[in-house]
Amino acid sequence: MVSPMETWRLLDTPAMTAAENMALDETLVELKGEGKTPNTVHFLQFAPPAVLVGYHQSVEEEIRQDYCRNQGIHINRRVTGGGAIYFDESQIGWEVICDKSFFNVTFFTERIFRMLCEPVIAALAHLGVHSGFRPRNDIEVNGRKISGTGGTESDGAFLFQGTMLTDFDADTMLKSLRIPVEKLKAKEIDSVRERVTCLKWELGRLPPREDIKTAIAAGFESCLGIRLAPGSLTADEERLFRIKVPHFASDRWIHAVAPKIKRRETVQSAYKSEAGMIRSTVVISIPRKRIADIYLTGDFLTFPSSALYDLEACLRGAPLDVSAIECIVKGFFDSERIRVPGMDWRDFMKPLSGVLSKIKIARHGIPLEHCNRISVVNGTFDEIIAMQPPVLLLPYCAKSLDCDLRYETVCRSCGNCDFGDAWDMGIGAGMAVRTVVSFEDLIAVLGELKRDGICAFIGCCCEPFYNKHVDDFKEAGMPGILLDIDHTTCYELDQAKSAYAGRFDRETCVNTELLRTVLDAAGRVNS
Secondary structure (H helix, E strand, C coil), rough: CCCEEEEEEEEEECCECCCHHHHHHHHHHHHHHHCCCCCCCEEEECCEEEEECCCCCHHHECHHHHHHHHHHCCCEECCCCCCCCCCCCCCEEEEEEEEHCCCCCCCHHHHHHHHHHHHHHHHHHCCCCCEEECCCEEEECCEEEEEEEEEEEEEEEEEEEEEEECCCCHHHHHHHHHCCCCCCHHHHHHHHHHCCCCCHHCCCCCCCEEEHHHHHHHHHHHHHEEEEEEEEEHHHHHHHHHHHHHHCHHHHHCCCCCCCCCCCCCCEEEEEEEEEEEEEEEEECCCCCCCEEEEEECCCCCCCCCHHHHHHHHCCCCCCCCCHHHHHHHHHHHCCEEEECCCHHHHHHHHHHHHHHHHHHHHCCHHHHCCCCCEEEECHHHHHHHHHCCCCEEEHHCEEEEEEECCCCCCCCCCCCCHHHHHHHHHHHCEEEEHHHCCHEEEEEEHHHHHHHCCCCEEEEEEHHHHHHHHHHHCCEEEEEEEEEEEECCCCCCCCCCHHCCCCCCCCCCHHHHHHHHHCCCCCCCC
C-alpha cells in the first residue's frame, strides 16, 4: 500500500436517474483506468426509484416491467455483475474507484472484497449497528444482508460498489422483481425480513443522510489509511459522462441480455453454486449438430465484465459434444481471459452438460420444449428410461388445498386436482405411487428405495427445488428422472422453508402432459 495519508477525492453527486448513475459509473472507472482521474470514494442516490439487473441478467427474466412502468420506477442494467436489486430514493450507494496498484493486485479476490467492506462495517459500528463480512461479497447483521456489493474493472482500475439499506420498502421491491406478489399474504412479505435488514429496522430510527455518509467516509479513511477531500467531476468526466448517458438510457443497453429465444431449438439448463446461479440458454442447429447461439446468464460476478460475451463467442459453432465444449470452456478459464470469484470452469460446464443431456432426450421422440423441463440424476436419461422406473413420486403441494389427504402419502383420486390424474396415470402404468410430504421425507424415501433394490424412479418437483438440492439427489444414489411442475413454486413465493418442512400452503400443478410423454418413452403408458 502507498503512503498512509494519500489524498483521495470524495465525490458526492446529487440524486440522478438510473441511466445517469450507470453512465457515471462507466465514466469514472474508464477514465481512472486511463490514469486521467484521481482515486475516488463516490456517494450516489437514485431519483426516481430504479430496479437494476446485474450485468449478465435478463430484464425479462428478473423484472416486472409493466408494474415498474406504471409506478414510474426506472429499469436499467449495472456495469457490475450480481443479482437484480431495487434502489429507492432513501438508499445510499457507495463506490470506490481506484488504481489496482493501491492494493497491489491485478484482479478481485475475496481478500479485496473483505478489505473494501471493512470501512462500511466500521461505519455501521459507529452508527450503533454490529455487522460483519459474509463471503463472498456481502455485509450482514445477524445473518441478514444490509449491504450487497459488486465490482468491475477497466485497464488498471477497479470499481467496487455497494448499497446501504437505510430504509426498506419490501412491498415495492417484491412487486418490482419477478415475484408473483398477487398471491402473497402479508406474512409472506414480512418473511423478507429473514434475509435482509436496514438501518431503520436495526436502530428503530433513521439517522440523517449526512450522518450516514460521514460515518462511511470516516470508515474509508481509517481502514484504507487515506484522507478524503471533497471534490467534483473533472472536465473530462463531465464530457464523457454526457456522451454516455444516451447509451445507458437506450433499450440496446437495458435489454442487452435477452436469452429468451422463442424457438423449439432452444434448450436451457441451470446450476446453482454457493457463488451464484448460472443459466445456459443454447440455440441448437439440429442438422449441423452444433451450437447456433448461446447465452450464459446469472447473478455471479465476472472480471472483466465483458469476458462472458467472449466465452459465448468461443462456444458459438461448437459441436454438441461434451468433450469439445469442455475443452473450450476450460481453455478459456486456463488462459485467464475470465475470472469469476468462487467459481471455475467446472461450474460453467455443469449447466452446459445439462443442456447436452436434454438434447439427447429428444432422441426418444420427446419435443425439445418438453426436454427443457426434464432433469436426470445418477445416470443418463437413456440408462434410466431403459430401467422402466417402477416408482412415481409426486409432491404434496400439487394436491388441492382443501384435500384432507394433502399431507398424507396416499391419494383417493377424487378428480378435484391434477394430482389425482397423475396418481391414476402412475397406477395405470403399473407403478408404485407415493406422495412426498417434506424434504426429509424425500430423502428417507430415496433411501428406502435404494435399500429395497429399486432400480430407478420418476419424480415431479419444481426446477428451483432440483437446482438447490441436486447434490442431495446425487448423494442419495438413486437414478431418477425429475419433471418440472407448473404454477407458482414455493421458491418464487419465498416459502422454501415451509415447503422443506411440509407446510407450504399454495397449490402447484403436476404437468400431466409431460408425465405422460415420459411414461410413454419408458413404455409404461397404459394403452
